[in-house]
Amino acid sequence: AQKITQTQPGMFVQEKEAVTLDCTYDTSDPSYGLFWYKQPSSGEMIFLIYQGSYDQQNATEGRYSLNFQKARKSANLVISASQLGDSAMYFCAMREGLRDYKLSFGAGTTVTVRA
Amino acid sequence: SQTIHQWPATLVQPVGSPLSLECTVEGTSNPNLYWYRQAAGRGLQLLFYSVGIGQISSEVPQNLSASRPQDRQFILSSKKLLLSDSGFYLCAWRQTYEQYFGPGTRLTVT
Numbered sequence: 001a002q003k004i005t006q007t008q009p010g011m012f013v014q015e016k017e018a019v020t021l022d023c024t025y026d027t028s029d030p031s032y033g034l035f036w037y038k039q040p041s042s043g044e045m046i047f048l049i050y051q052g053s054y055d056q057q058n059a060t061e062g063r064y065s066l067n068f069q070k071a072r073k074s075a076n077l078v079i080s081a082s083q084l085g086d087s088a089m090y091f092c093a094m095r096e097g098l099r100d101y102k103l104s105f106g107a108g109t110t111v112t113v114r115a
Numbered sequence: 116s117q118t119i120h121q122w123p124a125t126l127v128q129p130v131g132s133p134l135s136l137e138c139t140v141e142g143t144s145n146p147n148l149y150w151y152r153q154a155a156g157r158g159l160q161l162l163f164y165s166v167g168i169g170q171i172s173s174e175v176p177q178n179l180s181a182s183r184p185q186d187r188q189f190i191l192s193s194k195k196l197l198l199s200d201s202g203f204y205l206c207a208w209r210q211t212y213e214q215y216f217g218p219g220t221r222l223t224v225t
Contacts, residue, residue, distance in 0.1 A: 045216035105158035
């Protein structure tokens with residue numbers, strides 16, 4: 001079974017608007033972490049934000065925030081005030097347990113910001 | 116600060132030829148190291164990870180192998196490449212919770 005599901009293959013957003021990228025996950029481990037990475041056309045993977053399963057508050061990093069709904073097993077990424085440089089592929093990933101810190105990735109969502 | 120290097124950046128190899136991709140990390144000691152592969156337009160698949168010198172765990176049965184001869188060096192190898200080995204290979208190291216990735220190697224097997 002898929003551990004990470006990203007149902008939006010591609011999205012368009014107007015510059016300066018907010019966009020929400022969906023991510024649902026599946027795990028039976030009580031200790032896990034959720035990550036979002038950005039991959040521009042250059043190919044590099046850029047770490048954006050992290051949410052631990054025991055964290056009480058939603059994570060925020062600048063214009064990025066993670067809407068963590070534990071009961072629904074969702075970890076949506078919200079990008080506020082979109083910029084042209086936000087155009088990229090975005091991946092949701094999960095780490096299960098506290099050993100090895102292996103990541104399982106979703107299929108990704110392509111975001112295109114329009115001027 | 117920590118830096119991760121990968122080389123080569125791009126590689127075109129014929130089917131049946133050997134492969135060696137190298138990853139090195141600077142500015143940290145005894146890092147957890149990871150090799151991922153990304154097929155075109157897809158997410159990343161974990162291939163190998165290492166928690167120390169000589170310690171390699173394989174995640175997916177395949178035509179590839181990995182080695183960690185030094186603390187901050189991680190090598191991905193193959194004796195005979197297949198067409199299906201084409202992809203974007205990324206090395207990563209772990210700092211606390213998050214993993215940081217290298218620039219990647221784009222491999223095309225012809």
